[in-house]
Amino acid sequence: MAEEFMVVKDLYKSFKDLKAVNGVSFSIYKGEIFGLLGPNGAGKTTTIRMLSTVLEADKGEIIIGGHSVKKDAEAVRSIIGVCPQDLALYEDLSALDNMVFFGRMAGMEGKEAKAQAMENLKLMGLEGRAKGKVGKFSGGMKRRINLAIALMGSPQLLFLDEPTVGIDPQSRNHIFENIQGLQKKGLTILYTTHYMEEADRLCNRIAIMDGGQIIALDTSYNLKKQIGSPEKVTLEDVFLKLTGRSLRD
Ligand SMILES: Nc1ncnc2c1ncn2[C@@H]1O[C@H](COP(=O)(O)OP(=O)(O)OP(=O)(O)O)[C@@H](O)[C@H]1O
Ligand SMILES: [Mg+2]
Structure with a gap:
């Protein structure tokens, strides 16, 4: 069972x-x-x-x-991790900074948040875009960042x-x-x-x-x-x- x-x-x-x-x-x-x-x-x-x-x-x-x-x-x-229906991203921040921000909100230390953010970006195939501003990303990339954020905190x-x-x-x-x-x-x-x-x-x-x-x-x-x-x-x-x-x- x-x-x-x-x-x-x-x-x-x-x-x-x-x-x-x-x-x-x-x-x-x-x-x-x-x-x-x-x-x-x-x-x-x-x-x-x-x-x-x-x-x-x-x-x-x-x-x-x-x-x-x-x-x-x-x-x-x-x-739990939540990937909301409406995108919850800071367009002015880079992908990495968005993720670190949400990691910190979940109570992580800066270093730990950054390490996890990179790991999750890699998982989504976006590690090469870590420093890119989210506002410039395509809809599909934003969705993947949204999902990567949901993974913060394992x-x-x-x-x-x-x-x-x-x-x-x-x-x-x-x-x-x-x-x-x-x-x-x-x-x-x-x-x-x-x-x-x-x-x-x-x-x-x-x-x-x-x-x-x-x-x-x-x-x-x-x-x-x-x-x-x-x-x-x-x-x-x-x-x-x-x-x-x-x-x-
Ligand atoms: N905060 C709110 N205040 C008032 N009505 C709400 C609120 N949130 C949802 N509703 C209403 O509750 C019902 C269910 O909404 P919900 O967003 O859960 O549907 P959904 O199945 O997710 O739909 P969708 O496929 O469009 O995302 C809808 O009639 C919606 O208008
Ligand atoms: Mg809905």
């Missing part, structure tokens, strides 16, 4: 009358890539914000690596909220390979995307979210099997059938 690294029970969050997350429960196994898919406004980012201790849940329990988000957010923060669990949105296929492929590499290194990953083929290739299991609830959760193969022959049906077909909507904007 696989070990559960994160357990989420009965999670709720409303913004005034809007039930953004409306009773969500699921677990992520250690070392798996777990896909969270859903149309715009489904509640994916709100869920990730609660899991990553940024937003307080109205109700529910979240345990990550044995620590309760409610009771010991500090311990949770020390083992997290065990990564939250990747649409890490490949709005970039060209080549950069997407690059990030895709980076994510596979991180899984090989033993990281557990929660991943959201609007690209169905990506999710299909990358994720060990997939949850489909709509209207603040998880409406299906299984391997891609089993999800496809629910509606037809898994060899012929695509994940996009499953998604359309279940939500009545296309994933893309």
